[in-house]
Amino acid sequence: MKKQALWHPVTQMKDVEEHPLLKIASGKGIYIYDDEGKSYIDGISSWWTNIFGHANPRITEALTKQASTLEHVLFAGVTHGPAEELADRLVALTPDELTRVFFAGDGASAVEVAMKMSYGYRQNTGQPEKTKFVGLSDGYHGDTLGALSVCGHDFFSDLYRPIMPENISVQGPDCYRCPYGKTRETCEADCFEHMERTLHERAHEITAVFVEPLGQGAAGWRFYPALYLQKLRKLTRELDIHLAFDEIAVGFGRLGSMFAMDKAGVVPDFITMSKSITSGTLALSAVMTTDAVYDAFYGEFSDMKAFMHSHTYTGNPLACAVANTTLSMFDELDVIETNKPKYQHMRRYAAEKFGDHKHLGEIRSCGFISCLEFVENPETKAAFDWKKRIGFQIHRAALKHGAFLRNMGDVIYFLPPYVITEDEITTLIDAAYAATTEVLG
DSSP states (O other): OOOOOOOOTTOOTTHHHHSOOOOEEEEEBTEEEETTOOEEEETTHHHHTOSSOBTOHHHHHHHHHHHTTOSOOOOSSOOOHHHHHHHHHHHHHSOTTOOEEEEESSHHHHHHHHHHHHHHHHHHTTOTTOOEEEEETTOOOOSSHHHHTTOOOHHHHGGGGGGSOOOEEEOOOOSTTOTTOOOTTTOOOTTHHHHHHHHHHHGGGEEEEEEOSSEETTTTSEEOOHHHHHHHHHHHHHTTOEEEEEOTTTTTTTTSSSSHHHHHTOOOSEEEEOGGGGTTSSOOEEEEEOHHHHHTTOSOGGGOOSOOOOOTTTTOHHHHHHHHHHHHHHHHTTHHHHHHHHHHHHHHHHHHHHTTOTTEEEEEEETTEEEEEEOSBTTTTBOOOGGGOHHHHHHHHHHHTTEEOOOBTTEEEEOOOTTOOHHHHHHHHHHHHHHHHHHHO
């Protein structure tokens, strides 16, 4: 028998022997269909990207139209209409301070770009000692080596530390297991003390802090208060440290506002964006920054200050055209307001369905994301033995009930396409409940 040729990401391939790969043949709206025709609600928007549904006719039309005109051209010293339009639209969507747009390929690439911009800014402005980056514990910014170096997930990083840049990890917020005994309602972001101490002690060598604003995705959607970011912005300004918001997962309406920075009332020096920007159609990411950063690279050719970074598919016309259509749909469908009753229903129904479950630790929600964290003992918040793979078992069981719900540890989360209806949200949560009952009783 021929060996499996494909090597899948973040997958122990030996698992496939016991848990066969889910082979998807097509998608339509909120559903994906396997090769036998069985449907599954795409409860995670295909890794947090597909906001307007699979095979959306409006998106497909934009892609087809652009493909018949210009599919790709190099972007160094060349420009084209879809990229220019998209850059202008992003500037119009964001605070006045964010004036410059640089395109990249995927989320991790955007983080690498922002890191290089911050570092290059210091070199070009006579601050060569500022070479370090700070990230939060349990933070996640991508799997390339630079991005990994500001992640706080040892699971992703430990093997590669000898070849990664050496940066700084700071203890971040954990509102479920708050070490200060506070609740979300009484939180004053006391945990900021760890960041405050580190920045004061090492400001002379730090160029930038990278955070996922308001919610750490790979940590199990660990939400934290805007006050933390407000304190961080104030201190980074005082100490001449760049602040970078990784909006890759939370941008474009996922937390209930167009961007998390809007909800927090904070403007960083960099934002990285990707995922939903093309409604999950094509890979595209962008970095937005300020005139101050841009100007540090601006000068005569002989000054040798230009930002020397490129990707083959930077500013790809197909991706930019689809992104422009995505942004048009936001306006025309009034997506931010239209989403509100849907995610409010999702939050209420999840609490109604799971609120009394004997192993539920916490239900947490922010915008169009709701999460269930299952624990061995809800009173002590003691987690299950990770080797039991409770969350993975629920994920697998949910497939039998027509729901695709990828777990993060023992956290099950709902992050569906925006085009889902309230009735379909009910069906999704019912399927998750049936799967959970099957695994945990």
